[in-house]
Amino acid sequence: MTQGGINPAGLAVLLPVLGGQEQTLGARLEALPDGDESPFATLSSTHFARLVLVPGLRDAAERVVPGVPALLFFSAEFDLPVDGYLEALCALLPPEVDEIFELCGGYPGAASPPRFKRWLLDHRVPAGFSIQGNPGATAGEVVESLALRDRIIEFAVRTQGLEPEALLEAWRAQDWRNGA
Amino acid sequence: MTAPPGSPTISPITIITPVRRPWSWWLRLTWPGSDRSAFIKAPILRLSFIHAAHWGLFDRIPATGSDPLPTPYILFQSNFDGRAFEYAEAFALEMPWRIRGLWAGAHGFPGPNPPNRFVRYVLSHAVEGPFHYYARYPTGTVRTVRSALALKESFTRFERKAAGLDADKFAEAWREFLTREQRNL
Amino acid sequence: MSPVAQQDVQGNILCGYGRTYRHGLFLFLRVDKPDAARGWLRQRLTEITTALPWVEAPLATLNVAFTFEGLRALGVAEPLLDRFPSDFRQGMRERAALLGDVGPSDPDAWEEGLIGVHMLVTVSATGPEIRDKRADELKTEAQAHGLGFKWAQRTAVLGEEGENFGFEHFGFRDGISQPSIRDPNAGPWRRTKSDVPVEPGEFVLGYEDEGGTLPPAPPVIGANGSFLVVRKLEQDVDGFWAFIEEQAGGDPDRREWLAAKILGRWKDGTPLALSPDAPDPERAEDLGWLDDFTYAYDPEGLDCPIGAHIRRTNPRDSIDRDWRFTNRHRIIRRGMPYSPDKDEGEDKRGLMFACYQASIERQFEFVQSQWCGDGNAFGLGSDPDFIVGPEAGKMTIQGRPPTFVPMRRYIRTRGGDYFFAPGIAALGQIAGG
Numbered sequence: 001m002t003q004g005g006i007n008p009a010g011l012a013v014l015l016p017v018l019g020g021q022e023q024t025l026g027a028r029l030e031a032l033p034d035g036d037e038s039p040f041a042t043l044s045s046t047h048f049a050r051l052v053l054v055p056g057l058r059d060a061a062e063r064v065v066p067g068v069p070a071l072l073f074f075s076a077e078f079d080l081p082v083d084g085y086l087e088a089l090c091a092l093l094p095p096e097v098d099e100i101f102e103l104c105g106g107y108p109g110a111a112s113p114p115r116f117k118r119w120l121l122d123h124r125v126p127a128g129f130s131i132q133g134n135p136g137a138t139a140g141e142v143v144e145s146l147a148l149r150d151r152i153i154e155f156a157v158r159t160q161g162l163e164p165e166a167l168l169e170a171w172r173a174q175d176w177r178n179g180a
Numbered sequence: 181m182t183a184p185p186g187s188p189t190i191s192p193i194t195i196i197t198p199v200r201r202p203w204s205w206w207l208r209l210t211w212p213g214s215d216r217s218a219f220i221k222a223p224i225l226r227l228s229f230i231h232a233a234h235w236g237l238f239d240r241i242p243a244t245g246s247d248p249l250p251t252p253y254i255l256f257q258s259n260f261d262g263r264a265f266e267y268a269e270a271f272a273l274e275m276p277w278r279i280r281g282l283w284a285g286a287h288g289f290p291g292p293n294p295p296n297r298f299v300r301y302v303l304s305h306a307v308e309g310p311f312h313y314y315a316r317y318p319t320g321t322v323r324t325v326r327s328a329l330a331l332k333e334s335f336t337r338f339e340r341k342a343a344g345l346d347a348d349k350f351a352e353a354w355r356e357f358l359t360r361e362q363r364n365l
Numbered sequence: 366m367s368p369v370a371q372q373d374v375q376g377n378i379l380c381g382y383g384r385t386y387r388h389g390l391f392l393f394l395r396v397d398k399p400d401a402a403r404g405w406l407r408q409r410l411t412e413i414t415t416a417l418p419w420v421e422a423p424l425a426t427l428n429v430a431f432t433f434e435g436l437r438a439l440g441v442a443e444p445l446l447d448r449f450p451s452d453f454r455q456g457m458r459e460r461a462a463l464l465g466d467v468g469p470s471d472p473d474a475w476e477e478g479l480i481g482v483h484m485l486v487t488v489s490a491t492g493p494e495i496r497d498k499r500a501d502e503l504k505t506e507a508q509a510h511g512l513g514f515k516w517a518q519r520t521a522v523l524g525e526e527g528e529n530f531g532f533e534h535f536g537f538r539d540g541i542s543q544p545s546i547r548d549p550n551a552g553p554w555r556r557t558k559s560d561v562p563v564e565p566g567e568f569v570l571g572y573e574d575e576g577g578t579l580p581p582a583p584p585v586i587g588a589n590g591s592f593l594v595v596r597k598l599e600q601d602v603d604g605f606w607a608f609i610e611e612q613a614g615g616d617p618d619r620r621e622w623l624a625a626k627i628l629g630r631w632k633d634g635t636p637l638a639l640s641p642d643a644p645d646p647e648r649a650e651d652l653g654w655l656d657d658f659t660y661a662y663d664p665e666g667l668d669c670p671i672g673a674h675i676r677r678t679n680p681r682d683s684i685d686r687d688w689r690f691t692n693r694h695r696i697i698r699r700g701m702p703y704s705p706d707k708d709e710g711e712d713k714r715g716l717m718f719a720c721y722q723a724s725i726e727r728q729f730e731f732v733q734s735q736w737c738g739d740g741n742a743f744g745l746g747s748d749p750d751f752i753v754g755p756e757a758g759k760m761t762i763q764g765r766p767p768t769f770v771p772m773r774r775y776i777r778t779r780g781g782d783y784f785f786a787p788g789i790a791a792l793g794q795i796a797g798g
Binding site: 006009010012013014016025026027029030032034035038039040041046047048049050051052053054055057058059060062065067068069071073075077105106119122123124125126127128129130131132133134136137139141142143144145146148149152153156164165167168171176 | 196228229253313316329335348354
């Protein structure tokens with residue numbers, strides 16, 4: 001396993017939504033494509049990412065706290081140090097995410113990476129206590145290992161019961177890094 | 181191999197709970213040590229369905245220059261396998277005192293027992309509404325990822341050992357490899 | 366803890382009717398004329414078999430259950446309907462993907478008689494003539510009371526009269542294991558030494574469940590009711606055994622071994638956990654022995670494979686020693702095999718699977734999708750259960766070396782639904798309109 005792996009603290013950011021833009025922001029969130037089409041798929045160091053509309057806060061008596069705007073919660077788990085991830089995010093910022101951030105207060109746009117980074121870090125809620133299930137592995141290592149596991153299983157099932165010569169022949173014919 | 185329908189995909193949950201101010205001070209004081217404690221984290225890791233989870237505190241909306249909020253909040257977010265109900269219940273059943281250690285000072289916290297009440301409390305504070313979630317390996321559960329990573333290391337060693345073996349010796353070595361790694365396959 | 370009000374709970378939920386009742390009927394009906402249908406229910410109220418112990422055993426029992434649309438068709442008020450959980454409200458058809466009902470099991474291919482059902486009337490009888498007589502009577506009554514006929518499925522325990530457990534069509538003894546109920550009157554208290562009893566609230570609404578509170582239930586008509594899942598599962602018996610034969614390379618001993626490893630029991634019910642190398646027909650006559658085992662001693666699955674059917678559907682102490690996680694996902698099974706029946710237009714064989722629980726999502730659906738549809742809970746990756754899981758991946762039979770069995774599916778879902786079996790007082794409310 002290479003050095004590095006997932007950043008233990010991740011990133012959690014609370015961004016105030018501009019007045020009156022809550023519905024528009026919600027609609028843009030729901031319009032984002034899923035899976036490999038997700039805007040976060042372009043950042044290969046991302047393990048997980050989310051954008052969540054928080055409609056407001058409730059107090060101890062479950063009442064809406066007045067004066068608190070809707071918030072956009074952005075969080076991500078990634079391999080790089082936070083600075084590196086935010087620089088990559090800025091450089092590759094998908095337009096759909098730009099259109100969501102622009103509905104948040106103080107958004108400087110992505111033209112200036114230092115300002116973009118500063119804006120997100122200023123809104124950070126630092127993690128006090130964290131759990132990482134597989135701390136040592138980068139996103140790429142996880143994906144590669146899962147694919148290799150699938151290939152090993154397929155080979156084991158397919159070659160079960162073969163005589164030694166046939167088994168060795170199948171082994172030599174197998175491309176372990178890129179599939180059959 | 182494509183995961184069959186119904187496989188547990190990785191899910192997000194975001195929970196925001198108001199807490200008593202002295203409790204927030206206590207958490208700020210104790211979290212650094214807890215975060216470094218393998219003893220405290222061990223049973224949580226043993227549950228084997230949390231990919232990444234974080235607990236944080238805020239008592240004002242960051243960087244807005246606004247007044248402090250009437251009460252501080254714990255911001256909890258997790259990326260986990262399965263469904264929220266089972267996730268919360270597993271916490272309640274397996275680590276009641278760790279739950280207390282995190283949420284005892286939260287307003288309305290019912291305690292970890294009975295589990296149903298804790299689950300209802302947790303789910304009632306989960307943020308519902310529009311969201312977007314991305315997972316790089318959406319069906320790679322914690323257990324499967326651990327298996328895959330361990331298998332990769334073991335397989336790399338096997339490949340080196342297998343080079344140059346004749347058919348009979350290779351077949352024997354392959355059988356030994358499968359026997360050793362069957363729990364990762 | 367209040368004891369279960371047996372007089373208000375329908376029979377066959379917490380305590381089965383027993384193997385004397387070897388002949389069953391599942392009568393699927395629609396509510397075409399609500400007033401007339403409610404009138405029929407009112408007439409039948411005193412005949413509904415309850416959970417009270419019998420003074421004199423009847424020749425045939427009678428029970429009823431309703432789908433969500435059935436309750437609505439009978440005029441149950443919307444505010445009450447809204448209090449039913451979403452799994453029941455949606456019905457099985459809407460949740461088919463979660464259950465792995467895709468391809469040949471897709472709802473688009475379900476039997477017409479099992480779609481759009483409102484009411485299920487079940488009969489358990491001591492003989493086929495009694496069952497058939499009841500079936501004819503009920504069909505006639507239904508027609509006269511605005512209840513449209515959808516389908517009648519006759520079922521029967523396979524095997525010899527007098528045997529304690531019957532067989533299912535693949536040839537395995539079935540129905541051996543059921544939860545013990547932590548209520549000495551209402552159900553089996555402790556069936557074996559190793560068993561950990563389950564709170565009655567896991568199966569009947571209005572009682573504390575394993576999570577320490579009352580499960581969600583609609584007011585007025587929820588108490589003493591239970592959710593019933595019914596699925597018609599067609600079995601390709603020839604296909605199953607042809608595949609096993611092929612995998613076993615034609616060796617008859619290996620064929621029996623392979624099938625036992627897939628199930629977790631030998632054909633006569635001998636559990637692998639107690640006898641991994643061969644069946645034990647003598648001890649298999651001892652009902653207590655057949656179900657008195659655990660898995661924690663065998664974490665590697667070398668006796669009973671970790672992915673074996675019975676180990677998945679009831680993991681016992683293999684998740685935690687106290688069965689706490691297991692006992693949150695138990696079901697009470699009350700199904701019965703069906704066979705080709707020219708009179709009823711049935712040309713296939715299989716199992717009318719039926720199970721009771723307080724929460725369909727947390728119990729039946731969880732077992733079907735998480736424990737059988739996938740292997741992650743057991744550290745088996747995405748390996749599904751060979752018997753009811755999807756056709757994807759493989760099963761590993763742990764061993765030195767392991768054996769891999771490619772997944773094939775020999776079960777086809779022909780239809781079914783989620784029902785609610787109300788308590789007797791609730792039935793009266795529903796019938797009252």
